[in-house]
Amino acid sequence: MGSPVKRALLGALVLVAAIPASAHHSTTAEFDVAHRMTLSGTLTKVDWVNPHIVVFIEAMGAEGAGNVAWKFESNPPAWFRRVGVSRADFAKAVGQTVTVEGNRAKDGSRYGYLVKFTYADGTSLELVAPGSDR
Amino acid sequence: MKQRALLLTLIVVTAVATLAAQTNNGHPDLSGTWLFSIDLPPIALKRTTSGGATTVKGIDASGRRPAAAAVAGALPFTAAPAYKPEFRAKVKDLFDHESRTDPVFYCGRPGVPRIGSPRRIIQLPNEFVFLYEDISGDPYRIIPADGRPHKKDGNPSHYGDSVAHWDGKTLVVDVVNFVDDTWFGEDGFFHSDAMHVTERFWRDGANLVYQVTVEDPKVLTAPWTMAPRVVKPSTDPLEESPKCVEADSKLLVNDDHHGQR
Numbered sequence: 198m199g200s201p202v203k204r205a206l207l208g209a210l211v212l213v214a215a216i217p218a219s220a221h222h223s224t225t226a227e228f229d230v231a232h233r234m235t236l237s238g239t240l241t242k243v244d245w246v247n248p249h250i251v252v253f254i255e256a257m258g259a260e261g262a263g264n265v266a267w268k269f270e271s272n273p274p275a276w277f278r279r280v281g282v283s284r285a286d287f288a289k290a291v292g293q294t295v296t297v298e299g300n301r302a303k304d305g306s307r308y309g310y311l312v313k314f315t316y317a318d319g320t321s322l323e324l325v326a327p328g329s330d331r
Numbered sequence: 332m333k334q335r336a337l338l339l340t341l342i343v344v345t346a347v348a349t350l351a352a353q354t355n356n357g358h359p360d361l362s363g364t365w366l367f368s369i370d371l372p373p374i375a376l377k378r379t380t381s382g383g384a385t386t387v388k389g390i391d392a393s394g395r396r397p398a399a400a401a402v403a404g405a406l407p408f409t410a411a412p413a414y415k416p417e418f419r420a421k422v423k424d425l426f427d428h429e430s431r432t433d434p435v436f437y438c439g440r441p442g443v444p445r446i447g448s449p450r451r452i453i454q455l456p457n458e459f460v461f462l463y464e465d466i467s468g469d470p471y472r473i474i475p476a477d478g479r480p481h482k483k484d485g486n487p488s489h490y491g492d493s494v495a496h497w498d499g500k501t502l503v504v505d506v507v508n509f510v511d512d513t514w515f516g517e518d519g520f521f522h523s524d525a526m527h528v529t530e531r532f533w534r535d536g537a538n539l540v541y542q543v544t545v546e547d548p549k550v551l552t553a554p555w556t557m558a559p560r561v562v563k564p565s566t567d568p569l570e571e572s573p574k575c576v577e578a579d580s581k582l583l584v585n586d587d588h589h590g591q592r
Contacts, residue, residue, distance in 0.1 A: 223429075223430045223583070223585075223586075223587040224587075225585075225587040226430050226583045226584060226585045226586065226587035227579055227582045227583055227584065244576075245573050246573045246574055246575065246576045247438070247466040247467070247572060247573050247574065247575040247576070248436075248438070248466050248575060248577070249578070249579070251578075270578070270579070272371075272372050272374060273371060273372075273466055274572070274573050275367065275369065275371055275464065275466065275572065276371045276372055276374070276390065277376075278570065279367070279371070279390045279567070280375070280376035280388045280389070280390060281376070281388060282376060302582050303582070303584045304582055304584060306582065308582065318381050319380075319381035320378070320379060320380050320381050321377075321378070321379045322376060322377075322378055323376070323377040323378075323379070324372075324374050324375075324376065324377075325374070325375050325376070325377045325387060326374070326375065327373060327374065327375045327389045328375070328389075329375055329377060329387050
């Protein structure tokens with residue numbers, strides 16, 4: 198409700214310039230949208246919760262450091278449902294090596310906003326600006 | 332045998348038509364499943380196969396946005412409510428710090444009218460049932476339409492106490508008795524416990540039109556009527572919304588807005 202056109206335009210500009218905006222807190226208040234990080238590791242868990250789904254990754258740390266746990270949140274479950282993605286689409290990869298791309302939390306924690314999820318077989322799911330197929 | 336089958340068909344058709352007429356009492360049929368109207372990211376999903384083929388699928392958020400064109404039957408509307416001078420600084424402060432102050436960002440219930448139009452409407456002869464899907468949970472509203480007044484002993488709530496009546500082909504839902512901890516719009520539009528909401532629903536062809544007027548004499552200088560929303564029918568059935576677990580507030584490093592509506 199209460200959606201002035203200028204806000205929609207601002208949102209569109211943000212989309213073009215950076216990662217998809219969150220339906221929740223400000224994306225730029227939390228994540229470094231200017232840089233996209235890539236991480237490979239084992240998918241250990243999927244939380245299908247509001248306001249953001251969360252995937253858990255065990256990534257190889259520096260030599261001798263053992264595995265390092267990362268979390269990446271993404272869009273709300275209701276959004277994923279409407280673009281045809283269910284929890285099972287992520288959960289089927291639990292235990293497998295996956296590659297995630299996203300924007301890291303500005304506070305430096307091992308937390309990010311998931312933008313692209315690539316399965317071991319090379320298939321991927323990616324959040325893109327509307328109209329990216331045109 | 333053929334005659335019996337024909338007779339049976341006639342009886343069934345007559346019964347269904349009679350039931351439909353009774354259900355609507357001659358009023359427009361608002362029942363059905365409608366497009367979502369909650370706030371979702373205006374983002375698309377790109378799928379890429381291992382062979383490199385791609386498909387992109389977006390979402391239709393039109394049910395949440397102000398109607399793109401003039402809507403027949405709509406009331407005059409304005410972009411924003413007019414607050415009394417002594418409250419304007421508060422609205423600005425809430426808006427400027429929305430990532431920290433907006434209750435919805437913390438799994439709070441949006442309440443009426445921020446939740447938007449229902450995902451499903453069940454229309455009975457003297458009663459409506461509104462069903463919603465929302466990030467904070469899936470509320471329902473049972474709304475009498477038999478001429479009764481508001482409850483005298485109801486507790487204040489996020490979705491208020493509703494009664495409905497028909498004004499021609501428009502269903503008018505009158506809502507009062509709210510708690511005062513919701514916003515009626517994203518931009519820091521707080522309200523008092525005196526808020527009075529009037530929701531109007533009517534059909535525009537296959538679509539449902541939803542328009543809201545908010546009155547709050549304690550904080551507003553005048554009633555505020557919002558732009559109408561045109562909500563398309565949907566074949567997407569309702570699904571229980573997963574629980575809401577807020578995990579981001581501790582990661583906020585500034586007061587940037589989320590830049591999305």
